[in-house]
Amino acid sequence: MSRSIDLAVIPGDGIGQEVVAQGLKVLNAVLPQDVKLETREYDLGAQRWHRTGDTLPDAELDALKNHDAILLGAIGDPSVPSGVLERGLLLKLRFAFDHFINLRPSKLFPNTATPLAGRPDIDFVVVREGTEGPYTGNGGSLRTGTPAEVATEVSVNTAYGVERVVRDAFERAAARPRKKLTLVHKNNVLVYAGHLWKNTFDRVAAEYPQVSTDYLHVDAATIFFVTQPERFDVIVTDNLFGDILTDLAAAVTGGIGLAASGNINPTGAFPSMFEPVHGSAPDIAGQGKADPTATILSVALLLRHLGYDAEATRIEDAVSADLAERDGSAARTTDEIGDALAVRV
Amino acid sequence: MSRSIDLAVIPGDGIGQEVVAQGLKVLNAVLPQDVKLETREYDLGAQRWHRTGDTLPDAELDALKNHDAILLGAIGDPSVPSGVLERGLLLKLRFAFDHFINLRPSKLFPNTATPLAGRPDIDFVVVREGTEGPYTGNGGSLRTGTPAEVATEVSVNTAYGVERVVRDAFERAAARPRKKLTLVHKNNVLVYAGHLWKNTFDRVAAEYPQVSTDYLHVDAATIFFVTQPERFDVIVTDNLFGDILTDLAAAVTGGIGLAASGNINPTGAFPSMFEPVHGSAPDIAGQGKADPTATILSVALLLRHLGYDAEATRIEDAVSADLAERDGSAARTTDEIGDALAVRV
Ligand SMILES: CC(C)[C@H](C(=O)O)[C@@H](O)C(=O)O
Numbered sequence: 001m002s003r004s005i006d007l008a009v010i011p012g013d014g015i016g017q018e019v020v021a022q023g024l025k026v027l028n029a030v031l032p033q034d035v036k037l038e039t040r041e042y043d044l045g046a047q048r049w050h051r052t053g054d055t056l057p058d059a060e061l062d063a064l065k066n067h068d069a070i071l072l073g074a075i076g077d078p079s080v081p082s083g084v085l086e087r088g089l090l091l092k093l094r095f096a097f098d099h100f101i102n103l104r105p106s107k108l109f110p111n112t113a114t115p116l117a118g119r120p121d122i123d124f125v126v127v128r129e130g131t132e133g134p135y136t137g138n139g140g141s142l143r144t145g146t147p148a149e150v151a152t153e154v155s156v157n158t159a160y161g162v163e164r165v166v167r168d169a170f171e172r173a174a175a176r177p178r179k180k181l182t183l184v185h186k187n188n189v190l191v192y193a194g195h196l197w198k199n200t201f202d203r204v205a206a207e208y209p210q211v212s213t214d215y216l217h218v219d220a221a222t223i224f225f226v227t228q229p230e231r232f233d234v235i236v237t238d239n240l241f242g243d244i245l246t247d248l249a250a251a252v253t254g255g256i257g258l259a260a261s262g263n264i265n266p267t268g269a270f271p272s273m274f275e276p277v278h279g280s281a282p283d284i285a286g287q288g289k290a291d292p293t294a295t296i297l298s299v300a301l302l303l304r305h306l307g308y309d310a311e312a313t314r315i316e317d318a319v320s321a322d323l324a325e326r327d328g329s330a331a332r333t334t335d336e337i338g339d340a341l342a343v344r345v
Numbered sequence: 346m347s348r349s350i351d352l353a354v355i356p357g358d359g360i361g362q363e364v365v366a367q368g369l370k371v372l373n374a375v376l377p378q379d380v381k382l383e384t385r386e387y388d389l390g391a392q393r394w395h396r397t398g399d400t401l402p403d404a405e406l407d408a409l410k411n412h413d414a415i416l417l418g419a420i421g422d423p424s425v426p427s428g429v430l431e432r433g434l435l436l437k438l439r440f441a442f443d444h445f446i447n448l449r450p451s452k453l454f455p456n457t458a459t460p461l462a463g464r465p466d467i468d469f470v471v472v473r474e475g476t477e478g479p480y481t482g483n484g485g486s487l488r489t490g491t492p493a494e495v496a497t498e499v500s501v502n503t504a505y506g507v508e509r510v511v512r513d514a515f516e517r518a519a520a521r522p523r524k525k526l527t528l529v530h531k532n533n534v535l536v537y538a539g540h541l542w543k544n545t546f547d548r549v550a551a552e553y554p555q556v557s558t559d560y561l562h563v564d565a566a567t568i569f570f571v572t573q574p575e576r577f578d579v580i581v582t583d584n585l586f587g588d589i590l591t592d593l594a595a596a597v598t599g600g601i602g603l604a605a606s607g608n609i610n611p612t613g614a615f616p617s618m619f620e621p622v623h624g625s626a627p628d629i630a631g632q633g634k635a636d637p638t639a640t641i642l643s644v645a646l647l648l649r650h651l652g653y654d655a656e657a658t659r660i661e662d663a664v665s666a667d668l669a670e671r672d673g674s675a676a677r678t679t680d681e682i683g684d685a686l687a688v689r690v
């Protein structure tokens with residue numbers, strides 16, 4: 001394991017700056033003395049776009065390529081037309097760096113407010129495909145703006161892309177105590193993509209007899225997320241279904257303030273990128289109200305990806321302990337939460 | 346208003362037969378003496394497909410066209426390859442009869458078990474587009490079954506199709522006390538379809554100044570469904586997002602056993618079709634365990650569509666009263682629930 005980390009940091013928009021600062025604080029606190037941490041901040045997001053019209057120029061994309069990993073805060077601002085930053089920056093990074101594993105763990109930590117009665121025991125991981133599906137930008141519009149307009153969106157799915165994410169999910173399921181993997185799709189309607197996903201899943205499943213498997217349509221999966229979330233261990237699904245399911249998963253496990261994610265390229269060909277699932281929340285930006293825990297848990301995923309397992313676990317344990325012991329009624333500032341976790345790790 | 350109803354009945358698969366029988370029982374009980382009810386049953390679904398290979402032959406499609414409305418139980422069986430009946434029968438009907446309004450009310454009735462803590466006050470309607478989006482069957486696969494396979498699904502959206510469902514939703518919102526309409530899409534990623542939906546929505550909104558409007562990405566909408574469902578009044582959305590959201594809505598309002606739907610062609614050019622949101626539940630079929638309430642509430646939607654408003658309301662009030670007064674602990678059979686509601690109306 002390399003004893004240095006060269007980290008690219010993209011604070012981005014809204015609360016991005018604040019939460020990333022706490023992520024770096026905890027990262028510094030948890031790393032052993034002999035690990036050299038270098039960070040370089042990239043000025044990308046809404047302000048940059050307003051100033052220069054750039055979302056992600058080639059020079060910066062090239063520079064980002066040379067880091068060991070990327071920590072991203074949040075992207076998006078109401079002053080920028082919808083889609084410009086999402087597609088020009090966030091999705092561009094995911095696609096350029098072939099982040100085909102979008103890893104999103106969901107765990108109901110002690111003492112957090114879930115909207116679900118009975119506080120079910122939730123501890124699952126969604127392995128969301130990150131480089132295909134309806135996210136490819138394929139599509140277009142004809143006679144745009146007229147009463148005869150036709151607009152299409154094309155979901156592109158390849159055997160290459162589906163098999164690699166399905167294999168990754170089987171590996172993750174095999175390494176967990178419950179060893180259970182659920183495929184979520186909508187193969188009764190989206191039959192072409194659905195058959196590719198289901199056939200690939202069934203074929204790879206034969207190589208993992210120790211993993212029990214299951215299939216759910218995406219609509220039915222949302223039902224189980226609220227009525228029986230404890231049934232899930234690992235879920236593998238396409239880019240769009242994964243987007244929807246992981247926001248719902250965040251909601252039932254105490255909210256988007258705690259949901260971490262990793263955009264991972266397991267081959268190491270490109271740097272992987274870690275970010276909270278939440279957005280830029282412009283309404284509370286700059287007020288010290290944002291919960292940095294999701295970013296701090298994303299730092300744990302980053303560390304595990306780089307081989308610092310013990311440090312990753314220390315952060316996750318610190319979050320668990322911090323939530324278990326806090327006084328639920330007292331709101332803490334972004335900084336206070338970061339400090340509390342930095343001390344604990 | 347015509348004083349006769351010529352109803353096509355498609356019991357379908359699994360619990361379809363049982364729940365439709367109760368729907369007809371309540372329909373007979375609620376109709377005034379002078380309304381002549383004629384029903385014709387159509388043998389369509391898994392058994393028919395096994396016997397003859399037919400899903401929906403032209404002769405039956407033509408015959409169905411002549412009824413005033415269609416009552417459908419449930420379609421689908423594990424013995425039939427996924428998609429065959431869904432696309433060959435259910436979706437074929439929705440598309441052939443241009444059911445562009447897929448109406449799905451969600452209400453948390455008294456005394457029903459919601460998985461949400463705090464029992465929020467839920468009473469909203471999803472107006473799901475029913476004839477476009479990723480449900481059109483456009484798409485295909487290349488090099489199928491090889492490691493070089495590419496499978497696509499095309500979401501098709503037209504100004505014609507989007508505008509008519511958006512207008513219908515504004516009309517419905519304007520007629521409700523809270524007069525609030527939320528558009529749900531994912532226009533930061535699906536920019537072509539997203540722009541068409543958003544631009545159409547904003548343009549039509551100008552004609553309804555009394556309706557307050559709102560936009561949510563589909564992922565964020567799932568969060569609010571569990572954390573703040575009381576914020577919704579009317580929701581308008583595309584075919585796939587509507588499919589996902591209405592199952593989640595059913596789950597938070599006491600389960601799929603209570604969720605009704607109407608596949609409506611408001612022009613009257615073709616018969617509209619009413620069905621419970623739930624599936625055929627083959628695991629409990631024939632055991633008298635299925636809750637027929639969703640079908641009975643679908644009969645209420647059917648009656649309202651045909652102009653029998655008072656009768657529709659009588660059914661809805663009966664369901665409310667029945668749920669409020671029942672002993673939550675005692676499980677009732679399909680027949681008992683149907684009898685109780687038939688007596689009440
Ligand atoms: C901002 C948006 C493009 C993004 C997505 O849809 O993937 C976000 O919702 C997420 O889940 O990371």
Ligand SMILES: CC(C)[C@H](C(=O)O)[C@@H](O)C(=O)O
Nearest residue numbers: 188189219431435436588622
């Ligand atoms: C059975 C299936 C084709 C259908 C759909 O996806 O529309 C169902 O889920 C529904 O919501 O009515």
